[in-house]
Amino acid sequence: MSSILAPQIRVRNAPEPAKAVRMSRADRARTQMIVSLLLDYPDAGLDPKLPVLRAEALTLPAPVRDALVTYIDETALTEPAERERRYVATFDLKRKCCMYLTYYQAGDTRKRGGALVAFIEAYREAGWEFDADELPDYLPAVLEFAARSDSPIADRLLSAHREGIEVLRAALLSVGSPYARLMEVVGMSLAEIDEATRERVLRLINEGPPAETVGIGGPVELPPFIPVGRPSGEVR
Numbered sequence: 001m002s003s004i005l006a007p008q009i010r011v012r013n014a015p016e017p018a019k020a021v022r023m024s025r026a027d028r029a030r031t032q033m034i035v036s037l038l039l040d041y042p043d044a045g046l047d048p049k050l051p052v053l054r055a056e057a058l059t060l061p062a063p064v065r066d067a068l069v070t071y072i073d074e075t076a077l078t079e080p081a082e083r084e085r086r087y088v089a090t091f092d093l094k095r096k097c098c099m100y101l102t103y104y105q106a107g108d109t110r111k112r113g114g115a116l117v118a119f120i121e122a123y124r125e126a127g128w129e130f131d132a133d134e135l136p137d138y139l140p141a142v143l144e145f146a147a148r149s150d151s152p153i154a155d156r157l158l159s160a161h162r163e164g165i166e167v168l169r170a171a172l173l174s175v176g177s178p179y180a181r182l183m184e185v186v187g188m189s190l191a192e193i194d195e196a197t198r199e200r201v202l203r204l205i206n207e208g209p210p211a212e213t214v215g216i217g218g219p220v221e222l223p224p225f226i227p228v229g230r231p232s233g234e235v236r
Helices: 025-039 046-057 062-076 080-092 101-106 111-125 139-148 152-160 162-174 179-188 195-207
Strands: none
Touching: 025 046, 025 062, 025 139, 025 179, 046 062, 046 080, 062 179, 101 111, 101 162, 111 152, 139 152, 152 162, 162 179, 162 195
């Protein structure tokens, strides 16, 4: 009697979601702004910011405070050149650690162009213009938008891309990256995910984002974002 053996498939589990932390709107905005700055490229301007960010972190609820202070203290003890090397090795050389949220939704497909336009339109609907060298779905920029905007659109953007945020957190945890601590804090600042979202996260972890070789055809020229009808100023 013959038998047919199906190939064994290893299903990776998603890590347990970060527990949402109850905090005021002001504390949530402060948390997301701190993470935005710490997740951005660690250039020469980071060192003078660290004591300021640490002082701000000390005002936040205990789980958020402890995670941020630990990360900031470890970063302060790391040589600037090592910070830059670590950032590039993590976010530029590992596709699974992508900082651009539409990648998880659309992958390198033609659909991604429309997803990027949707971000631009969301910023404008909230009264902001995106003006940065990065693409509009760059996570630090989205977190800054959420921190500085009073519009519920910012919260909807983060909610709509929660799967990507969770997959990035899982990827950073899997490689033991210190940046995983920051993604834990992002999770603490958002509503807890439901079972359906968790299942989509697990599917993304195992299958990856949509694949297509066409992509969006190269870098997108996009106009830090400046509030429309408000005093102008640099975002960063």
